[in-house]
Amino acid sequence: MRISHATQLLDPLIKPRWLHFTRRRHSAATSRQPIKGGMSTERAGLGESWNLDADKPWYHIMPRSGWLNDPNGPIYNGRYHVTDTQELQPYNCWRRYYQHIEGTSQWEWRMTWGHASSSDLIHWKHEPIAINPTKGGTDASGCWSGTTVLDTDGTPTMIYTGVRRRDNKDCGPLPHAAVDLGLDMIECQMMARCQKGDEDLIRWHKQEEPIIPHPPENMKLTGFRDPYIIQQGHGQQKWKMLLGSGIEGQGGTLLVYETTHLSSGWQYKGSFIKGKSKLFGKHDLGAMWECPFLVPLKEPSNAHPAPEAPSGSVGALQLKEGQLYMMCVSPYPHFLKDRLTNPCLYWLGHVQQELFMIEESDGPHLLDLGDVLYAPNCFQDAKGRNIMLGWLQELRKGGGFDYAGCISLPRVLTYKDGRLHQEVAPELRDLCQELSWSASDLQVSGSQSVAVQHVKGPSWFAEFTVKRGDASASGLLLRSWLHEEPDQAHPCAAALLVNWQDSLLEVVFPCKLDKKNMTFDAGCDMKRIGGPAHLEQQVYVDHSAVEVFLSSGEALATRVYRGAVISQEDCGIYFTSHGGATHVEDVQVHSMGSIWTKASDQPAKAFEPAQGKGL
Structure with missing residues (x-):
């Protein structure tokens, strides 16, 4: 994960040939037909033995059981909330949402948004599932990845990709040919708003119609998902959406949409990328780019500015020429036969006329040098820190355990000595x-x-x-x-x-x-x-x-x-x-110690952890 003028980097994507990696979303290696009704067959067969899995983490966030992948719309709602009197009031709580399927340790067509919360970034508790697929709706087959932001009136708002399977006849007719990508699923961008007065952020109401019902016409795209929202400017707000996509025969790209109202009026503005990126060694850049994010990088001594305005995932990010940005994507799928997992790639560069100048940027570089981190998301907290979370995949075959996947430790991203620096949020020391x-x-x-x-x-x-x-x-x-x-x-x-x-x-x-x-x-x-x-x-x-x-x-x-x-x-x-x-x-x-504040949230272990005392 070096920038170009640093010490040489040999091919860091070489994987030991005996490792087996999970595949993402609709891969044949992990998908299967949905289970109807309560507990999965695999968990019922395991009985209570799943509780005693010696390899199940206890200070990484994960659901009590079931499948986990992308962290979705992490939000620090202790940041600020705009009340009816327009005064800024803190919520004093961190929120993490994540892709989750109950009752199975393998991927299926029924993705939900799981939810955990914390008041200190250290000790967490499970919350009810935030949003579920709607039968017969445009997200009937899954509520896929997205972002959580605060709307201009202070309402926490989810923007996510809704999917319905092509063969699901209950969801209405297929899109017309000009906007039909011919994929197994139909993708659109949807919105859900938190119920007014719900400071726990557990009661969400979906907007029935998609805010972006289909991709641009007559474009041969390989995907259309994972919205990342930027709130730009003050007063008369302008919202920008970066959407993961790719062009057939050309590879990954990011699409840009804009509006002045989160719930409507989204207009396609073209590609966010200016120029063509260099290939990363032997690695191709994938057929499409999933889970994009864009954050400004600063030296550590300047990494704690006062917040510009109330916001969600990334803050009121004013795209400024001359500011150094980190743009990160998760390429999918890859084409090298000897590579069993997808890396996350990033570029360090600048924005000109609201386009990322990728040809002049420094990159692509590996975000993580291991073999399991994918689909990261990033947000700014009240201290102005860029906090990144990623999905840590499993390396073993699913089906024999009641869970799969956990979320990485929170990483603080800064720019130091001419390169990206990642370090664990210092709050984690309190678990020692x-x-x-x-x-x-x-x-x-x-x-x-x-x-x-x-x-x-x-x-x-x-x-x-x-x-x-x-x-x-x-x-x-x-x-x-x-x-x-x-x-x-x-x-x-x-x-x-x-x-x-x-x-x-x-x-x-x-x-x-x-x-x-x-x-x-x-x-x-x-x-x-x-x-x-x-x-x-x-x-x-x-x-x-x-x-x-x-x-x-x-x-x-x-x-x-x-x-x-x-x-x-x-x-x-x-x-x-x-x-x-x-x-x-x-x-x-x-x-x-354990991160879980409730005994019922803590996975049962033969060796029980104590709560951390801190250093």
Whole structure:
């Protein structure tokens, strides 16, 4: 995820050939016919055993059960709310919505908007599902991704993509030929408004007719979804909508619509993209771009301006020439046969005459260097911080568990040292429990790993500084207890490594492990990113959800299924080094508490977490 003048980046999209990735939305790999009625067949067959899944996260947001994918319209309604007297009043609560299907761990044609809320960005509670498909309506087959904003009168408003299957005869006639894309589903853009006076944001009312019923005429588009709203200007408001799309034979693009009223009058204005983007190494840019977002980037010291006006996802964003913007998209589908998941790509560039100058921008670059983050969304909080959330996919086949997917830890995006920097929101430190283990000076040889001690439970946070020494690679090894005889389909461990020779960060899933010395053969395919010789690292492990952050600004997310810890005397965490010795300083490891405020929200575990005490 380097900008062009930084340290070289080898192909970071190479994936270990034995990994299996979920596919998005209507992929044949994850879709199946909808289940009618209550609990899914798969969950009923599991009985209560699903509650005791040792790999189910407890400090990443996810529903109690069921499928989760894109985070939708995250909103900080503690930002401001415009009352009838036009005074600005805080709600003091964060809201997260997400794509959710109840009763199954596989994708289906009945997507809803799940909902969780928090007063501090740390402790969360589940809320009722916000919106459901309407039988016979234009969203009968699913309420897909979108944005949440505050309308000019202060009303929280959802803008989302409604879909109905082509073969659903209850939804009326098909669109006329000039606007029919010939896809399996008919896509349109819809709106729902929160009931007046509902400060919990749980009662939503859909506008019956779509605000944009069909795509522009006579355009050979590959999709028409995932609206992202920009509220531009004060007084006489102008709203802009960026819509994910693509042109047959040309690839992904973003369409622009404008209006002065959220509920009506949307006019197509053309493409938001000026020029053609460079290809990213061997990677194509996909047939279409899903889940776009656009945010202004600032240096960290200037990253907390006063809010310009009440708003939702991104604030009252005035598109300004000379301002540096980050534009992010999720390309879909991809065409390289050896690539099993879709990356998220971003560009750093400028806007001229309200068009993003992509040809002159810096990019595309990988947003995350792991293999599971997709469809991120971003919003500004009351401090002016850009807070990003993404979908962490599963790497195992669905159907044997009652859940799939979780939301990434909140990441703060800034611009520093000529590049994008990602770091975990500092509020997460309050989930840390007492210090489990620390070390001030570790020498890790290439022939013997050093075990982390006294860490109980499968959710923890580690921070440390790594100095290269004469090693070729160094980092953390996470042991798995799932397979006595590992093979390429079932790796025995995951190593989170800095590859010093190539200035890259990588996650490696080795199939051969020396259990005596806890070393392994690193000569396999790897995912990589860059970094300098001395690095401060933060590693968040939440059962199977793993996120790594470097002081140089890079981030990597993956899933590691370790199973139940066999012994509390061995937490399965080791500092490891290859090709020489590594010097590790200032090591601190904390167990992490749960984010859930209610016992009923917390997944049942054999090892129950405590609430975090904070550092």
